[in-house]
Ligand SMILES: NC(=O)C1=CN([C@@H]2O[C@H](COP(=O)(O)OP(=O)(O)OC[C@H]3O[C@@H](n4cnc5c(N)ncnc54)[C@H](OP(=O)(O)O)[C@@H]3O)[C@@H](O)[C@H]2O)C=CC1
């Protein structure tokens with residue numbers, strides 16, 4: 001199977017590498033050309049524009065940072081729309097909101113093409129290991145056609161119905177994850193300031209009912225103050241923002257998520273946006289330690 005791949009960031013690079021490793025013929029494009037070099041060493045071809053990828057490949061996959069990037073690659077100069085036509089398909093795996101996905105879907109369908117949104121749960125390591133959870137929605141026939149590629153990139157794929165449902169599911173999941181990360185950060189700081197050993201807190205958490213892979217994976221590096229980016233904090237804040245907008249649309253009160261969003265915004269204002277989203281811990285640590293008498 002020949003596929004195009006747009007966006008070779010942390011996730012796109014790992015996902016396209018997996019496709020290559022499993023015998024797919026892959027043509028890549030990235031705004032910053034240098035990020036394609038390693039893929040080329042592993043057998044990928046490079047295209048100069050998104051339109052060229054679509055011209056060459058029946059199936060094009062994208063993994064881009066945010067709604068504005070997703071829209072510009074479709075609607076911009078040399079974008080997807082210039083070549084999409086009957087018989088061509090576009091699968092956007094970026095995390096965006098339902099409106100962005102619907103705009104893209106409509107434009108592609110108008111030109112006779114097929115569209116699937118397919119955001120993913122799971123981060124850098126699951127992407128490298130082909131263990132993502134894929135949340136697809138849109139053209140069912142296309143979903144079935146691209147299952148071989150999903151099976152290489154992920155451990156489980158869900159088909160969620162109409163376009164928008166994949167985006168919404170992804171935003172709900174990441175809203176929960178971002179809120180959890182804030183509660184976890186506050187707990188680690190609270191433990192330390194109460195004279196407890198944060199590493200012992202990790203052991204206690206891991207044996208109880210709220211044990212989870214995120215605490216297990218991130219806890220030890222957070223305590224060390226190391227936040228090498230697997231999931232960049234700026235993207236987590238984008239997801240909180242989009243999830244809160246979904247809450248506005250559906251009149252869902254989300255005070256916990258709103259507070260978490262504020263913490264991620266603060267972290268961005270401190271210049272931590274390119275670090276892992278666990279760096280929100282630094283914003284909690286940075287708040288002045290209360291005096292002993294207060
Ligand atoms: N990292 C993670 O753990 C996960 C991320 N996601 C989601 O996947 C998507 C990608 O994330 P990730 O790989 O971490 O992000 P990165 O920041 O590492 O990569 C972002 C990609 O988008 C490209 N891009 C950004 N702006 C534009 C633009 N205006 N036009 C064209 N290309 C653009 C970048 O190109 P360039 O190299 O030129 O900057 C790069 O290829 C995001 O939507 C994120 O929320 C989903 C699950 C997990």
Ligand SMILES: O=CCCC(=O)O
Nearest residue numbers: 095121122123174231
């Ligand atoms: O969108 C990013 C999700 C990261 C994860 O699921 O660990």
